[in-house]
Amino acid sequence: xxxxxxxxxxxxxxxxxxxxxxxxxxxxxxxxxxxxxxxxxxxxxxxxxxxxxxxxxxxxxxxxxxxxxxxxxxxxxxxxxxxxxxxxxxxxxxxxxxxxxxxxxxxxxxxxxxxxxxxxxxxxxxxxxxxxxxxxxxxxxxxxxxxxxxxxxxxxxxxxxxxxxxxxxxxxxxxxxxxxxxxxxxxxxxxxxxxxxxxxxxxxxxxxxxxxxxxxxxxxxxxxxxxxxxxxxxxxxxxxxxxxxxxxxxxxxxxxxxxxxxxxxxx
Amino acid sequence: xxxxxxxxxxxxxxxxxxxxxxxxxxxxxxxxxxxxxxxxxxxxxxxxxxxxxxxxxxxxxxxxxxxxxxxxxxxxxxxxxxxxxxxxxxxxxxxxxxxxxxxxxxxxxxxxxxxxxxxxxxxxxxxxxxxxxxxxxxxxxxxxxxxxxxxxxxxxxxxxxxxxxxxxxxxxxxxxxxxxxxxxxxxxxxxxxxxxxxxxxxxxxxxxxxxxxxxxxxxxxxxxxxxxxxxxxxxxxxxxxxxxxxxxxxxxxxxxxxxxxxxxxxxxxxxxxxxxxxxxxxxxxxxxxxxxxxxxxxxxxxxxxxxxxxxxxxxxxxxxxxxxxxxxxxxxxxxxxxxxxxxxx
Numbered sequence: 001x002x003x004x005x006x007x008x009x010x011x012x013x014x015x016x017x018x019x020x021x022x023x024x025x026x027x028x029x030x031x032x033x034x035x036x037x038x039x040x041x042x043x044x045x046x047x048x049x050x051x052x053x054x055x056x057x058x059x060x061x062x063x064x065x066x067x068x069x070x071x072x073x074x075x076x077x078x079x080x081x082x083x084x085x086x087x088x089x090x091x092x093x094x095x096x097x098x099x100x101x102x103x104x105x106x107x108x109x110x111x112x113x114x115x116x117x118x119x120x121x122x123x124x125x126x127x128x129x130x131x132x133x134x135x136x137x138x139x140x141x142x143x144x145x146x147x148x149x150x151x152x153x154x155x156x157x158x159x160x161x162x163x164x165x166x167x168x169x170x171x172x173x174x175x176x177x178x179x180x181x182x183x184x185x186x187x188x189x190x191x192x193x194x195x196x197x198x199x200x201x202x203x204x205x206x207x208x209x210x211x212x213x214x215x216x217x218x219x220x221x222x223x224x225x226x227x228x229x230x231x232x233x234x235x236x237x238x239x240x241x242x243x244x245x246x247x248x249x250x251x252x253x254x255x256x257x258x259x260x261x262x263x264x265x266x267x
Numbered sequence: 268x269x270x271x272x273x274x275x276x277x278x279x280x281x282x283x284x285x286x287x288x289x290x291x292x293x294x295x296x297x298x299x300x301x302x303x304x305x306x307x308x309x310x311x312x313x314x315x316x317x318x319x320x321x322x323x324x325x326x327x328x329x330x331x332x333x334x335x336x337x338x339x340x341x342x343x344x345x346x347x348x349x350x351x352x353x354x355x356x357x358x359x360x361x362x363x364x365x366x367x368x369x370x371x372x373x374x375x376x377x378x379x380x381x382x383x384x385x386x387x388x389x390x391x392x393x394x395x396x397x398x399x400x401x402x403x404x405x406x407x408x409x410x411x412x413x414x415x416x417x418x419x420x421x422x423x424x425x426x427x428x429x430x431x432x433x434x435x436x437x438x439x440x441x442x443x444x445x446x447x448x449x450x451x452x453x454x455x456x457x458x459x460x461x462x463x464x465x466x467x468x469x470x471x472x473x474x475x476x477x478x479x480x481x482x483x484x485x486x487x488x489x490x491x492x493x494x495x496x497x498x499x500x501x502x503x504x505x506x507x508x509x510x511x512x513x514x515x516x517x518x519x520x521x522x523x524x525x526x527x528x529x530x531x532x533x534x535x536x537x538x539x540x541x542x543x544x545x546x547x548x549x550x551x552x553x554x555x556x557x558x559x560x561x562x563x564x565x566x567x568x569x570x571x572x573x574x575x576x577x578x579x580x581x582x583x584x585x586x587x588x589x590x591x592x593x594x595x596x597x598x599x600x601x602x603x604x605x606x607x608x609x610x611x612x
Contacts, residue, residue, distance in 0.1 A: 171316055172364050186355045187354065
């Protein structure tokens with residue numbers, strides 16, 4: 001007994017130590033550094049026109065990319081799990097690409113497609129649409145990098161619930177649309193919710209791909225992560241830390257919101 | 268609402284699940300589809316519900332061809348082996364589901380749901396979630412949910428298969444009574460011949476995607492159309508080319524021209540019923556079902572040589588699975604219905 005108790009404590013200390021050293025210590029230091037010399041300096045940086053614009057842009061990215069990828073993710077998961085097709089394994093692999101490819105490479109590929117020498121550039125220029133160094137390009141990059149999360153979280157839950165509940169609903173007179181809203185979606189909601197939280201966090205924090213396509217123009221095409229970097233390069237450490245804390249708080253809020261919803265429902 | 272299936276065929280890849288199956292289910296009857304796993308009985312039931320589409324043939328409910336009708340328009344009640352409870356809904360919401368889809372108003376729904384919950388004896392549990400119910404309760408909830416929309420027909424796919432023996436027996440009796448009260452045309456699928464005989468008035472025996480025979484329990488037991496039906500419905504011994512029921516074997520101590528020599532191999536007492544196993548001269552094994560009194564009269568011992576006089580022996584010519592239509596029950600001239608049938612089953 002004492003042997004297992006010792007090893008249990010050993011494992012706990014090891015696990016906690018790992019998390020403390022690698023996760024909590026650096027994050028805690030940022031919080032500490034931010035408020036080391038009072039709240040005024042970081043607040044100034046965030047409330048500056050450039051800072052506010054960065055916050056607005058970041059929230060805009062979330063507001064567009066998250067709903068898009070949620071709808072796409074659920075639809076794609078339903079097709080992959082519920083409809084057998086020979087191409088399914090390939091689609092499944094392709095969806096993982098944004099995980100496998102470095103965000104910078106994703107940014108460059110968008111650059112090649114939409115840039116001044118890109119394939120789609122002439123058509124877009126004619127239509128008067130500017131993709132690079134503006135919001136459309138940044139949205140494309142955000143959607144691209146955060147695409148797999150909802151699919152990946154929803155597929156296993158769909159497999160787990162099986163089709164019997166859906167079949168039962170159809171024998172009771174429900175059409176496909178009613179079955180989806182009343183049976184399937186409630187059954188997979190926590191998988192989807194977790195996917196949404198991860199998508200949000202990814203879009204909030206995306207740096208590489210957005211950095212390449214946006215050109216990081218202060219006050220125009222700068223999201224919060226780009227703003228953090230700019231402040232850091234300009235030796236405005238309180239500003240960089242303040243924006244970092246804001247980013248972290250946004251991500252924590254989404255996570256907390258999901259946990260609160262879940263707890264409320266379980267109670 | 269009678270159900271008929273005409274020439275139904277269904278193939279899953281290389282597997283022929285249904286092979287030109289036709290059945291007739293009379294209005295208001297309780298019919299069992301009986302067969303081993305893989306015999307096509309569940310596929311047939313799901314095809315009637317519209318949960319499977321047939322490759323060929325048609326399904327008629329109340330003389331209307333419903334083959335092209337989607338499942339949600341067929342107005343069938345379907346009960347699944349593993350309940351298919353809506354896990355995120357309470358018992359009340361589960362039963363109310365079909366009524367909500369039909370846009371009933373709230374007070375009518377509430378009245379109907381409580382009426383059904385009383386019928387399935389779950390009235391006190393309306394606010395519970397399926398995870399808080401036992402298997403038997405879940406299945407009764409599923410039945411109430413299926414009955415709520417007043418289906419034309421009720422289809423049950425191995426409804427008691429996931430329950431333990433005691434609950435199974437209770438629910439069987441209960442389903443029988445429910446059917447006597449409601450008279451809704453009911454088909455249920457089972458692989459358990461005792462369950463089929465206990466609950467259903469009419470049985471359809473299936474094997475390898477075909478109907479082997481249909482009829483009443485007595486019909487199938489006394490006049491099996493072929494070897495498969497004889498051995499699937501009730502116990503059977505093989506004697507040369509013929510088949511004989513174990514309760515139809517007389518054990519005598521003196522030989523005559525109709526007896527066969529056998530050695531007692533094992534005597535198993537199962538309460539009032541005694542199972543005596545024999546080895547014949549050709550090495551084949553058979554068994555006889557005796558009563559305690561008969562055994563005491565004979566004073567059998569292990570290793571003893573005795574003589575068996577088989578009663579009604581049946582032989583079937585040709586391949587056992589050749590009977591595809593299953594519509595008629597051939598009468599065996601020497602077989603007659605006797606009182607032992609239900610006891611032996």
